[in-house]
Amino acid sequence: MSAAAIGASIKKDLTRRQYLDLYYYMRLNRAVEDTMVKLFRQNKIVGGLYSSLGQEGISVGSAYALEKKDWLAPMIRNIGALLVKGVPPRDIFMQHMAKYDSPTKGKDGTSHFGDLDNLHIVSPISMLGDLIPVMAGVAIAGRYLGQKIVTMTWIGDGGSSTGVFHEGLNFAATQKAPFVLILENNLWAYSTPVRRQVPLENLADRAKAYGIASYIVDGNDVVAMYKTAKEAVDRARAGEGPILIEAKSFRRMGHAQHDPAEYVPKEMRAHWEARDPILLYEKYLTSEKLLDAKGKKEIDDKIEALLQKDRDFAENSPMPPAEFAAEGVYCTGDDCHKVQPKWERDKREVMPPQSSVSAVWTVEGFGAGKGSSGGIAPIHFGDTPAAAEKAEIEEKLAPKSAQKTITKKKSAKTAAVAAGSRKARR
């Protein structure tokens, strides 16, 4: 897509400040990762290094849609989301370098860190999909406490095949959790192309199985990503339940630094390299007169100064003392952590007698015959004889004009059949 095409698809309803923020964070995202590649080549990064080259628009555009009070949990390629949320680059450098001043004090690397108290970030683990029920839980707790928060996490095309993806999203849907899931389809799960993982054209179609809303967005178009995420966040906050956004993009580097990704066809790589999200956006900003050479220089200088300072800080931070390995497995009590919820609603609402309810399910639409196949499948509990069921389906498939009378007849018939079969069972 050319810059002009992007320009045509975007209505000018962001402020100048927002346009430039998106640009700044994408540039910062890439510069932080470029710096880490240098550190990696100098053997200063202890473990692996994962790149989000070409996917910066997704991390930045989606996280930028969140408010300060909202919660996010990054995946390995969401450095940009962490920067938007307020994590300083030095923390990211130190995490990778296993330094004592890093958020995990050297106990874990990469984007595996969080901040419960201030930035509201939940740490990921390497097992994919696990963050989905966790962030659904954060969302439900936030609603319970009256905080009106939205939670967000990301999952890859590969991670969308895990069992916990299904468990988590289904649970979130049943709870109508204010939760937004960004399905980052970068076409490759390590060496396996998306077609060998999922037999779907659009991974957003997975949302249908959970009865939740979904969007498909060009992940290399940061403004489209932001606008889509903003709409989803607003809807989730309004109580519409979880929302899935498929962001289409491409993983330009290998799975990690060690992987030359020779399994990726050259033409595919060339196609996506020509659609670099930062270059596309830069052209757009220039053509819309939101950015000129002077403005760009200012941003260049600002990023360079910040990263030089943070890199120096990180390099000067010590390694953790060896004995520190034995500490911190357990919370030792109030001196260690005070676990206290922040109530933003009247607690009495969730305490007896106000909390008391009748313990019965009210099942909406029960008996209306609206099954999963658009009203064709009758609702029954296995006691409707197969023949009767078949006749009923045929009746339903009858021409619309006859539908009304048939439906009436059906009710009486179904009742008789059901009663008959219950009797037979006794």
Next chain:
Amino acid sequence: MANTNGSKTNGAKTNGGPITFLEAIKQAMFEEMERDPAVVVIGEDVGVYGGAFKTSEGLLERFGWERVIDTPISESAIIGAACGMSYLGLRPICEMQFIDFIACCFNQLTNFVAKGHYLWNAPAPIVVRGPSGGGVHGGPFHSANPEMYFVHTPGLKVIYPSTPYDAKGLLKAAVRDNNPVLFFEHKFLYRRIKEELPAEDYTVPIGKAAVRREGRHLTILSYAAMMHTSLEAAEALAKEGIEAEVIDLRTLLPLDEETILKSVKKTNKVLVVHEDTKTGGIAGEIAAILCEKAFGDLDGPLMRVASLDTPVPYAPTLEDYFLPNAQKVFTAAKELARY
């Protein structure tokens, strides 16, 4: 919605009289939810149905839909969501309908929940409780004792009580603990033992064993249903002049080494009895601890009575053969006493 207060047994304090193990669990949850609105219950069929064993009966009526959450059949989602809720300061009690199903959320527990505090300073005060153990002909998927998978997981605490008093007090302590706690409830004990409990609020400290019977000839270490089996064997041993000291471990992680070592110093002989299968059971760990810390105190080999190294079989004849019993404990103890 209609206030149905008092229309059903809701686990409120009894007016004296002994109560069952099951009732003690219910009371603990009820009282913790009354005490602290941060406490919620989440699991399969815990709400309207009141739990497969009715341990959460009445909670929904009293505390409402937001605090008693019926979930899809999704153990990983239950644990994941509870963990997320705990990050905002809530204290979820998760129910596994049968503890066997905890295998379905092994990853969430061992990788996500257990490691959070160590790695990124994030406490996860959740309790995972559920009916465990055999002897009720539940078959291979409704009788397990999977505690040792988790005793091997730093960051978790593992409790396995044997009396209604401890069940209530330890469950309350677990809810108030800032760490993830697994709470095993032996279903054989649910309705078989009764005990008079104090009317006032109390907790039982996590990580402390209890001496159930004093003795001087040998020490029997046990927990859960096997604690009662061990006491039965100790009675029989006493008739033959062998005084066994019976210790109820109560918490398996952290293990109360102090109480164990103190008793070994006195009796110099140790028999460990557990319903968990033999290989990799807590007895092996205790043997290692005694070798490291009390080798000089031992006058005989550490002996163990445990279940066979097989799945839990279904037929009563097979299950009886599989499980330890008082006779097996008695025989082993007599052999040990000869040293």
